[in-house]
Amino acid sequence: MSMIFIILPLAIVIAACAMAGFIWAVRRGQFDDLDSPPWRALHDEPDVSNQSTSRRSPN
Amino acid sequence: MSTLILTNNAVERRHVVACSRCAHCESDVPSGLVRAGDAQQFCCEGCRTVYAMIHSCGFGEYYAMRESADAGSTSAKPVIIPQKAYAEFDDPAFAALYCRGAAGGFQSVELYLENVHCGACVWLVERLPYIMAAVKEARLDFGRQVVRLVFDPLQVKLSDIARQFARLGYPPHPARGRNERELRKREDRTHVIRIAIAGAIAGNVMIISFALYGGMFHGMEPIYERLFHWVSLLLMAVSVLGPGRVFFRGAMAALRAGVMHMDVPVSIGLAAGSLWSAVNAIRGSSEIYFDSLSILVFLLLLGRWIQLRQQRKSRDAVELLFSMTPGSARLVEGDDVREVPIEAIQPMQIVEVRAGETIPVDGVVEHGLSMINASFLTGESKPVRVKAGDRVHAGAVNLSSKLCIKAESIGEQTRVGKLMRLVEESASRRAPVVRLADRIAGIFVVAVLMLAALTFGLWVWLDPNQAMPNAMALLIITCPCALGLATPLAIIAGIGRAARGGMLIRGGEVVEQINRPGLLLLDKTGTLTIGSMRVTEWHGPDHLKQIVGAIESHSSHPLAAAMSGAFGDSQSANVTNVKETTGFGIEGVVDGERVLIGSRRFMMAQGIVIPFRFAALQDEMGARAATPVLVALGSEVQAVVGIGDPIKSDAHAAIRRLRCAGWNVGILSGDHPAVVAAVARELGMDSSMCHGAVSPEEKLAFVKQSLMHGPVMMVGDGVNDAAALAAASVGVAVKGGAEASFAAADVYLDRPGLTPLAELVEGSRRTFGVIRRNIAVSLLYNVLGVSLAVAGLLNPLIAAIIMPISSLTVIVLSYRSRTFEESGSCP
Numbered sequence: 001m002s003m004i005f006i007i008l009p010l011a012i013v014i015a016a017c018a019m020a021g022f023i024w025a026v027r028r029g030q031f032d033d034l035d036s037p038p039w040r041a042l043h044d045e046p047d048v049s050n051q052s053t054s055r056r057s058p059n
Numbered sequence: 060m061s062t063l064i065l066t067n068n069a070v071e072r073r074h075v076v077a078c079s080r081c082a083h084c085e086s087d088v089p090s091g092l093v094r095a096g097d098a099q100q101f102c103c104e105g106c107r108t109v110y111a112m113i114h115s116c117g118f119g120e121y122y123a124m125r126e127s128a129d130a131g132s133t134s135a136k137p138v139i140i141p142q143k144a145y146a147e148f149d150d151p152a153f154a155a156l157y158c159r160g161a162a163g164g165f166q167s168v169e170l171y172l173e174n175v176h177c178g179a180c181v182w183l184v185e186r187l188p189y190i191m192a193a194v195k196e197a198r199l200d201f202g203r204q205v206v207r208l209v210f211d212p213l214q215v216k217l218s219d220i221a222r223q224f225a226r227l228g229y230p231p232h233p234a235r236g237r238n239e240r241e242l243r244k245r246e247d248r249t250h251v252i253r254i255a256i257a258g259a260i261a262g263n264v265m266i267i268s269f270a271l272y273g274g275m276f277h278g279m280e281p282i283y284e285r286l287f288h289w290v291s292l293l294l295m296a297v298s299v300l301g302p303g304r305v306f307f308r309g310a311m312a313a314l315r316a317g318v319m320h321m322d323v324p325v326s327i328g329l330a331a332g333s334l335w336s337a338v339n340a341i342r343g344s345s346e347i348y349f350d351s352l353s354i355l356v357f358l359l360l361l362g363r364w365i366q367l368r369q370q371r372k373s374r375d376a377v378e379l380l381f382s383m384t385p386g387s388a389r390l391v392e393g394d395d396v397r398e399v400p401i402e403a404i405q406p407m408q409i410v411e412v413r414a415g416e417t418i419p420v421d422g423v424v425e426h427g428l429s430m431i432n433a434s435f436l437t438g439e440s441k442p443v444r445v446k447a448g449d450r451v452h453a454g455a456v457n458l459s460s461k462l463c464i465k466a467e468s469i470g471e472q473t474r475v476g477k478l479m480r481l482v483e484e485s486a487s488r489r490a491p492v493v494r495l496a497d498r499i500a501g502i503f504v505v506a507v508l509m510l511a512a513l514t515f516g517l518w519v520w521l522d523p524n525q526a527m528p529n530a531m532a533l534l535i536i537t538c539p540c541a542l543g544l545a546t547p548l549a550i551i552a553g554i555g556r557a558a559r560g561g562m563l564i565r566g567g568e569v570v571e572q573i574n575r576p577g578l579l580l581l582d583k584t585g586t587l588t589i590g591s592m593r594v595t596e597w598h599g600p601d602h603l604k605q606i607v608g609a610i611e612s613h614s615s616h617p618l619a620a621a622m623s624g625a626f627g628d629s630q631s632a633n634v635t636n637v638k639e640t641t642g643f644g645i646e647g648v649v650d651g652e653r654v655l656i657g658s659r660r661f662m663m664a665q666g667i668v669i670p671f672r673f674a675a676l677q678d679e680m681g682a683r684a685a686t687p688v689l690v691a692l693g694s695e696v697q698a699v700v701g702i703g704d705p706i707k708s709d710a711h712a713a714i715r716r717l718r719c720a721g722w723n724v725g726i727l728s729g730d731h732p733a734v735v736a737a738v739a740r741e742l743g744m745d746s747s748m749c750h751g752a753v754s755p756e757e758k759l760a761f762v763k764q765s766l767m768h769g770p771v772m773m774v775g776d777g778v779n780d781a782a783a784l785a786a787a788s789v790g791v792a793v794k795g796g797a798e799a800s801f802a803a804a805d806v807y808l809d810r811p812g813l814t815p816l817a818e819l820v821e822g823s824r825r826t827f828g829v830i831r832r833n834i835a836v837s838l839l840y841n842v843l844g845v846s847l848a849v850a851g852l853l854n855p856l857i858a859a860i861i862m863p864i865s866s867l868t869v870i871v872l873s874y875r876s877r878t879f880e881e882s883g884s885c886p
Contacts, residue, residue: 012290036198
């Protein structure tokens with residue numbers, strides 16, 4: 001049972017890591033627009049030379 | 060306001076054709092857009108264009124992604140969209156206003172696109188970099204209909220991009236208010252992070268609590284119990300002091316302002332609960348409420364967030380429409396005509412306004428002869444004739460032919476601009492509305508504090524050791540979790556349902572305001588009536604209709620447009636020798652017989668006999684506020700056409716429903732009193748409640764005066780109503796109206812007709828019923844809790860069960876209740 005003394009804090013640390021990841025994603029603007037990306041996923045990108053490689057979400 | 064006429068045409072047709080599915084995106088096709096005889100139907104021009112483009116480019120596999128792909132048919136042709144030069148997009152003034160530098164010498168700009176309708180639009184708009192190499196990035200925000208472009212200004216002109224969008228079927232407009240949006244985005248992110256932290260903590264504390272509850276029944280070693288207590292104390296502290304801080308901040312602000320706000324009881328509950336639990340946890344007692352507290356923080360934050368999003372949605376719609384006001388003008392310099400942003404026009408310069416365009420400035424007609432529709436300012440539905448030397452106002456629509464106007468005042472200085480300032484002033488001066496929840500919260504806080512004091516006093520007398528714990532338990536159990544959720548949840552659910560039913564409501568207090576019936580003032584043109592000229596009556600042989608339609612199709616006069624629209628401009632009738640006498644009538648020869656169509660004066664001047672029957676009919680029509688037009692075949696009048704602005708088909712029923720809801724219905728219109736009286740008579744309204752020839756400024760004054768006697772709901776569609784809309788307790792803008800009215804209104808009805816207005820009133824009443832029921836239920840739970848606490852029977856298990864159950868009851872009640880009608884996509 002004394003395992004709990006390690007597991008409980010560890011669980012909280014893991015949860016905190018997940019939380020940090022989420023906050024990072026929010027700050028990067030991943031949750032700004034929830035309507036368009038589902039549609040975007042359906043479209044294949046044709047191979048076009050002028051396409052710039054970075055397609056980052058605008059901040 | 061040309062959109063107004065367009066929309067109304069669509070409305071007319073809407074009831075005729077049944078609905079079907081879009082061949083491209085499979086949305087329901089608004090029946091106004093259904094084209095009889097076409098194999099494929101499309102919900103918007105975007106889909107039509109995409110459909111044709113996809114097939115012509117060999118991208119047909121797109122449809123293979125769907126089960127019901129309709130392969131092999133390429134019959135749809137790209138539609139022709141009226142071309143606009145968009146030259147103003149290249150003006151330096153435009154770039155300074157809307158463009159921003161981006162990395163690598165690129166420019167970024169945000170544009171509102173019209174007609175963004177479905178997922179296919181995302182596809183098409185974001186394909187732009189493949190069509191135009193100079194465009195580096197196109198990202199469409201589907202919800203807001205805003206595309207963010209990054210382009211190379213050296214390789215491509217913005218006007219080219221704009222034209223490309225227009226060709227694709229998405230006329231672009233500069234997106235105004237960029238800074239505000241950035242601010243809002245930051246605010247949104249903070250909100251999401253707060254909810255996430257509170258949610259994660261609530262979940263974890265809940266799990267620990269289960270262990271503790273288990274321990275209560277089966278026993279637990281004290282050392283583990285202490286561990287669990289300390290861990291949950293730590294987590295709760297993070298939740299309350301982190302995301303939960305907003306409640307304390309809100310409560311402090313409310314106390315400083317001297318008002319009772321929902322944040323006050325929430326804060327007291329949170330603080331009392333936290334401190335009490337913390338003390339107990341440290342002392343090793345088992346009376347802790349960490350789980351309830353962290354769930355409370357999470358649920359309250361979530362409720363607030365949903366409410367905020369709903370309000371945003373309606374404001375976004377308003378913002379979008381606002382962006383569509385004409386931002387450009389065609390400047391004439393010598394022989395050179397170019398399009399510039401409206402800000403670049405100087406007084407004394409000449410602007411050209413083509414038929415169908417909106418006049419951008421206040422000024423004097425330099426040359427040209429045309430009909431203009433100034434109903435937005437005057438409320439008069441009949442078009443006005445203007446010639447050189449006449450004064451025209453910005454916002455009027457030029458109907459028939461090109462006008463050159465010498466600008467006198469621009470932008471803010473125009474009559475519309477001044478009116479808009481009036482709107483802003485009225486809106487900001489509006490008395491703050493006290494919300495029901497806040498009123499109850501005030502009483503609630505006082506009541507709870509008094510009960511706690513009572514319990515304390517009682518137990519000091521009974522058993523001094525139990526006094527403090529029992530008083531604290533009372534404070535915690537009454538922690539207004541359910542009560543806090545009762546009002547916002549019911550309102551959120553109501554506003555959400557209303558939005559799906561085509562009624563965009565700006566905020567919860569609007570729902571409350573609508574619930575207090577008083578005076579309901581309706582604008583006439585465009586609100587009660589369709590807002591454009593239609594044939595309302597026909598007296599004469601039917602075979603003449605076709606001939607009238609054919610002859611009138613040669614004229615650009617607005618009355619002629621009404622007639623050719625109603626009778627069809629079929630070319631089957633062989634019309635020759637058409638001659639128009641502007642302002643009087645038109646004549647032509649059909650199958651060898653002379654046909655004249657026009658006013659009484661026109662007939663008399665041509666020596667035509669007017670039989671008594673038609674002369675009498677003509678007088679009757681005048682009394683009904685319709686314009687009579689005589690039709691003569693040979694040398695005698697054979698038919699008479701009545702043209703007017705017909706009352707919307709659902710107006711009768713809607714007004715009856717509004718009366719049933721307790722509203723006193725009246726008309727406030729800028730149109731001629733005789734016309735107003737005729738409409739009032741037809742709708743069976745009290746003529747003393749109906750006022751005609753009221754200027755925009757007088758409308759505002761009238762509303763302000765009526766407000767002294769009780770709530771006033773104003774319903775309108777034009778700029779002339781905007782100030783009155785803003786001043787009224789509730790301002791409602793109807794579909795098809797001017798942008799200014801949306802900005803000023805509290806509610807925007809996105810569906811044509813007056814039925815949504817009646818639904819709005821009835822829905823608000825039902826929503827209010829739900830709020831009352833929610834408050835009753837949560838108060839019942841609280842009374843139960845209080846009784847137990849006063850009796851000293853409360854233990855953490857009961858508290859932990861009662862609190863979530865009461866919240867759950869309120870949530871279920873809010874979302875399961877029928878409040879506003881949700882209409883399907885086919886009206």
